[in-house]
Amino acid sequence: MVASLSLPRIMRVGPGAADELGDVMTGLGLSRPLLVTDAFLVGTGAAERLTAALHKAGLHPRLFSDTVPDPTTDSLAPGLAALHEHRADSVIGFGGGSPMDSAKALALLGVRGGHMRDYKAPRVNLGPALPVIAVPTTAGSGSEATQVTVITDSATDEKMLCLGPAFQPVAAVVDVELTMSMPPRLTADTGIDALTHAVEAYVSRKANPFTDSLALAAIGTIGRQLRRAYADGSDARAREAMMLAATQAGIAFSNSSVALVHGMSRPIGAHFHVAHGLSNAMLFPAVTAFSVHAAPGRYADCARALGAAAGTDPEDVAAGKLVDALHGLCQDLEVPSPRAHGIDREAWTRLTPLMAEQALGSGSPANNPVVPTAGQIEELYARIYA
Structure with a gap:
C-alpha cells in the first residue's frame, strides 16, 4: 500500500514559538493575513498581542473574531466578507479547533467560492486556497497539522467533514505557552x-x-x-x-x-x-x-x-x-x-x-x-x- 502523506511545510514548535509568527509569514512572502480567532482570545488580550506582533514585523493583519464553537455555514459569511474587504493573501487560524476550522474553510471559499456543502466528503479538495498558518491554543484538535475541516450546515444541522490538501496549513506555530490558561x-x-x-x-x-x-x-x-x-x-x-x-x-x-x-x-x-x-x-x-x-x-x-x-x-x-x-x-x-x-x-x-x-x-x-x-x-x- 502506498500512503499519501501531507504535512505543514513549516513547523515552529516550543515555548515562545508564537513570537516567530511574523518571521514565518515574511519567509512565506505573505503580508496581508486575516487573523481568525474568537471572542475569548480577544477578551484575554492574546489576539491583540498577536496582532501587535504582526504589525511590528511589518505585516498588515486584519482581525476577525466572530467565530463560533462548532462553526456553521452562516458563521462563515461575515468572515468571508472580511477576507475580501481586506484583500487578504493568507489566513491565520488562532485558537482551538473552531477558529482553525473556520480559517481553513475561509481560505478555500475565498478563492473557490460556492458553498461548503460543495466540498464535503467524500470529495477530496486539492485547491486552490489561500495559505493557512495555524496557531493552536489548545492541546487537542491537532488541526494545525491536518488536511481536515468540519463545518455545520446551518440549513440541515449536518456536521460536514471536508478533506484534502487544500485545508492543510502551510505552517504551524505550536507554542505551549498559549495553552497554560486552559481550564x-x-x-x-x-x-x-x-x-x-x-x-x-x-x-x-x-x-x-x-x-x-x-x-x-x-x-x-x-x-x-x-x-x-x-x-x-x-x-x-x-x-x-x-x-x-x-x-x-x-x-x-x-x-x-x-x-x-x-x-x-x-x-x-x-x-x-x-x-x-x-x-x-x-x-x-x-x-x-x-x-x-x-x-x-x-x-x-x-x-x-x-x-x-x-x-x-x-x-x-x-x-x-x-x-x-x-x-x-x-x-x-x-x-x-x-x-x-x-x-x-x-x-x-x-x-x-x-x-x-x-x-x-x-x-x-x-x-x-x-x-x-x-x-x-x-x-x-x-x-x-x-
Whole structure:
C-alpha cells in the first residue's frame, strides 16, 4: 500500500514559538493575513498581542473574531466578507479547533467560492486556497497539522467533514505557552480528543507505518501526562508534552483517518451543541468495546502504549484492558454522559436515526475495524445516553 502523506511545510514548535509568527509569514512572502480567532482570545488580550506582533514585523493583519464553537455555514459569511474587504493573501487560524476550522474553510471559499456543502466528503479538495498558518491554543484538535475541516450546515444541522490538501496549513506555530490558561474541563476534553485521534489513527483500516509511529508516541505521552495537566494546569512539563502529543496525533489521523468515534461524535455536536472533544469522550469507551474484537492486536498495542497493559499480556487481554482504562480515564476526568450533560432523552431518542444516518454518511465509520450498520450505531447511541 502506498500512503499519501501531507504535512505543514513549516513547523515552529516550543515555548515562545508564537513570537516567530511574523518571521514565518515574511519567509512565506505573505503580508496581508486575516487573523481568525474568537471572542475569548480577544477578551484575554492574546489576539491583540498577536496582532501587535504582526504589525511590528511589518505585516498588515486584519482581525476577525466572530467565530463560533462548532462553526456553521452562516458563521462563515461575515468572515468571508472580511477576507475580501481586506484583500487578504493568507489566513491565520488562532485558537482551538473552531477558529482553525473556520480559517481553513475561509481560505478555500475565498478563492473557490460556492458553498461548503460543495466540498464535503467524500470529495477530496486539492485547491486552490489561500495559505493557512495555524496557531493552536489548545492541546487537542491537532488541526494545525491536518488536511481536515468540519463545518455545520446551518440549513440541515449536518456536521460536514471536508478533506484534502487544500485545508492543510502551510505552517504551524505550536507554542505551549498559549495553552497554560486552559481550564480543567477544556484540558480534559481536548486531551481525550487527542487520544481518540491517536487510537483511531492506529486502528483505522487506512493506518500505515508512518502514522503508526506517531500515533503510538502520542498515546504514550497522553497516558503519562493528561491526568497531570488536568489536576494542575500550571504544570508546564505536562502542558508541553500534551501540546506535542496533540500535534503528533493530528498528523497521524490526517494521514490515516479517524473512525467510528468521530463519525458518531459529529452529529452529537451538531444537534446538541456538545463540544467536539467532550462528545468524543462520551463515546470513546463504548465504541472501543464494540470494535475491539475485530483488531485485538492493534488495540493491544494501544493499551501497552497507554500503560494499561504489560508486554506479556495476551492480545485479547491487553485489548480488554484498554477498554477498562478508557472507562477509568473518563471517570477520573469527570466526563458526563449525555443525560448528565443535560440532553433531553426524548430529543436524543428522536434524533438517533438521523444521527446514525449522518454518522455513516461522513465516511468515518467505514474506516473502523468493525464497519457498523445503522442499527448498531443506534444501539451504541442508546447505550451511551445514560
